[in-house]
Amino acid sequence: MAGTKKKAKSAKGVKARSATPSASRENLETYYREMLMIRRFEEKAGLMYGMGLIGGFCHLYIGQEAVVSGIQHTLKPGDTVITGYRCHAHMLSAGVDPKFVMAELTGRAAGVSQGKGGSMHMFKPEYGFYGGHGIVGAQVPLGAGLGFAHKYRGNDQVSVTYFGDGAANQGQVFEAFNMAALWKLPVIFVIENNQYAMGTSVSRSTAVQELYQRGESFGIPGNQADGMDILAVQAAAEAAVAKCRAGDGPILLEMKTYRYRGHSMSDPAKYRTREEVSKMRQERDPIENVGDLLIALGFADGEALKEVDRDVKAKINDAAEFAQNNPEPDSTELHTDIFVTA
Numbered sequence: 001m002a003g004t005k006k007k008a009k010s011a012k013g014v015k016a017r018s019a020t021p022s023a024s025r026e027n028l029e030t031y032y033r034e035m036l037m038i039r040r041f042e043e044k045a046g047l048m049y050g051m052g053l054i055g056g057f058c059h060l061y062i063g064q065e066a067v068v069s070g071i072q073h074t075l076k077p078g079d080t081v082i083t084g085y086r087c088h089a090h091m092l093s094a095g096v097d098p099k100f101v102m103a104e105l106t107g108r109a110a111g112v113s114q115g116k117g118g119s120m121h122m123f124k125p126e127y128g129f130y131g132g133h134g135i136v137g138a139q140v141p142l143g144a145g146l147g148f149a150h151k152y153r154g155n156d157q158v159s160v161t162y163f164g165d166g167a168a169n170q171g172q173v174f175e176a177f178n179m180a181a182l183w184k185l186p187v188i189f190v191i192e193n194n195q196y197a198m199g200t201s202v203s204r205s206t207a208v209q210e211l212y213q214r215g216e217s218f219g220i221p222g223n224q225a226d227g228m229d230i231l232a233v234q235a236a237a238e239a240a241v242a243k244c245r246a247g248d249g250p251i252l253l254e255m256k257t258y259r260y261r262g263h264s265m266s267d268p269a270k271y272r273t274r275e276e277v278s279k280m281r282q283e284r285d286p287i288e289n290v291g292d293l294l295i296a297l298g299f300a301d302g303e304a305l306k307e308v309d310r311d312v313k314a315k316i317n318d319a320a321e322f323a324q325n326n327p328e329p330d331s332t333e334l335h336t337d338i339f340v341t342a
Helices: 025-050 065-072 088-093 098-105 139-153 171-182 230-245 274-284 286-296 302-325 331-335
Strands: 080-082 159-164 187-193 222-226 251-256
Touching: 025 065, 025 088, 025 098, 025 286, 025 302, 065 088, 065 187, 065 230, 065 286, 080 139, 088 098, 098 302, 139 159, 139 171, 139 187, 171 187, 187 230, 222 230, 230 251, 230 286, 286 302
Parallel strands: 080 159, 159 187, 187 251, 222 251
Antiparallel strands: none
């Protein structure tokens, strides 16, 4: 796959990268369209935020698309996903219509959380998606809890629990590791290492920068994969899913990725150079790499990829139009979704 430089080291005998999955035309076209959908959605969200149509916090996923797309396609119905506040892409990759995700961003009644969650707190359990959580690292013990539920029910389903390189230093993360290892829970802990925790680089905040080794003291094997290469992500995810479904307990995946924008819309990202971002965009962009592969294999040409982009942009524009024209929640909604009744 274009852009892959070298294999990463592995921990506890787990291969850093299994055999590359077959780059079938169907798979590559699906990946290209889905990653492009995420990219165009996030670009539109950034534009609408600047226009004042989206309020509160807003964390964009631009540059990291290969991680969520590659992992999501290894899952099956009944598996669960939970993540932090950079969650729009996870919701879209789970199969939710962009119209309802955009409606949530703009606080409208048709939003996936009825307009009450906003950018950081989206939920769609019927799609296996359990949020969207604003407290750094708080979703990790919840993800272990979802894994416990799977084991308690005796199914072969897995809990995919995403968090970032900054959250990897939170104490509650290690508590979740301990419980998951002790009870052999089917949890795939995914560290989306986008190199910067807010404005602090991993090298300045983390003593041991090989984050995939974080579970070793608990007996949790780790694997580092190229998060800018969707086929590398898929290979690592398939191996992790198979391990969990076999009842062999949790595994830790570190996806080395990169975000092009600031931590949030309020972050000018002055802690890194334009040259650094430009180099990553030009040499490692996950969407461009798949597009290049489609062309190289004779599955598409430049005009076909442009047509996909036009179609995706039209869908995102429709989503934005829908969101702006949808009504805001009725005031009575303030009293709903607060308690769960048996």
